[in-house]
Amino acid sequence: MTNDSGVWIRRASTAAGLAYTAIAEYELARRLGAAPAIAAMLPISIDCYVVAALKWFRALDVFLSLALMGAAQVCAHALDAGVVTVSLDLVAVVSLLVPIALWRTHALARQTPRDAEDAVPSPTVPSVPDEKGLRTASTPGTDEVTLDRLDEQDADGTPELPPGTQQDAADADDGPPPEPPLMTSAQVAERYGIAMSTVRTWVDVGRLTVHTKDARNRSLFHPDALPEQEAVRS
Numbered sequence: 001m002t003n004d005s006g007v008w009i010r011r012a013s014t015a016a017g018l019a020y021t022a023i024a025e026y027e028l029a030r031r032l033g034a035a036p037a038i039a040a041m042l043p044i045s046i047d048c049y050v051v052a053a054l055k056w057f058r059a060l061d062v063f064l065s066l067a068l069m070g071a072a073q074v075c076a077h078a079l080d081a082g083v084v085t086v087s088l089d090l091v092a093v094v095s096l097l098v099p100i101a102l103w104r105t106h107a108l109a110r111q112t113p114r115d116a117e118d119a120v121p122s123p124t125v126p127s128v129p130d131e132k133g134l135r136t137a138s139t140p141g142t143d144e145v146t147l148d149r150l151d152e153q154d155a156d157g158t159p160e161l162p163p164g165t166q167q168d169a170a171d172a173d174d175g176p177p178p179e180p181p182l183m184t185s186a187q188v189a190e191r192y193g194i195a196m197s198t199v200r201t202w203v204d205v206g207r208l209t210v211h212t213k214d215a216r217n218r219s220l221f222h223p224d225a226l227p228e229q230e231a232v233r234s
Contacts, residue, residue, distance in 0.1 A: 014054065018047045021069050028076035032091055042098060046072060049101035052108045061104055068097050182211055182220040192229060207232050 022043035029039035046069055053061035075094060078084045188208065189196045202208045203219065211222040226232075 014051065018043075018050065021073055022047060024076035024080075025069075025072045028072055028079065028094060031076075031079055032086060032094055042072070042094070045098045045101045045105075049105045052105050056108055058108065061108055064104060065101070068101055072097055180223045183223055183226075185219055185221075188221050188226065191226070192232060202232065 025043035025046060026039050029042040030036070034042070046065070049061075050065040050069060053065040071093065075084075075090060079086070079090070084090060183191070185196050185199045189199050192199075199208065203210060207227070208221065209225050210219045211225060212220050214220055
């Protein structure tokens with residue numbers, strides 16, 4: 001059976017049951033002296049309670065709503081069959097059906113949304129590493145922060161570097177200075193105040209030495225290998 005079939009079966013069963021019992025409840029109220037418009041309130045109040053109890057399916061309210069409906073049915077059919085007559089006890093029982101149904105219907109309507117909201121778990125925020133590699137995790141509504149690498153910090157609050165990092169940094173300071181960037185033909189021409197064609201000519205005659213070629217086969221010159229202005233022009 002599909003879910004749609006189950007839904008329609010439940011709806012049809014509820015509609016048929018409410019329609020059948022509503023007639024007897026209405027006639028019961030009329031036999032007890034209620035006007036037509038007032039008599040209709042008895043089946044409406046009981047049926048609303050039954051629908052609410054079945055919708056939110058609280059065991060106590062399902063039992064109580066069906067018990068109220070059953071009590072009204074017994075009183076109506078017993079009165080119609082002449083088993084009982086209109087009396088103070090009968091009027092008292094029927095008169096209490098509506099207040100009880102009203103109380104429990106509103107109690108269900110007020111409690112169920114709050115319970116459903118409380119049942120939803122709070123979303124959790126995954127931990128995200130920050131710029132220093134410290135992983136933080138927080139939950140909405142709290143200011144709690146967890147540092148996974150807090151124990152790796154020094155006394156002054158500086159995170160401890162991986163083994164060998166500090167020594168490597170010290171060794172780098174003692175090493176040779178970085179190589180200067182290579183110069184293009186245009187930069188060499190600007191340095192000497194000459195045209196680029198002159199740079200090519202000086203390369204051909206040996207005044208300038210090409211250090212290497214780039215991917216586009218352009219000549220690149222090392223700054224330290226370039227002669228002084230006076231030497232190159234002599």
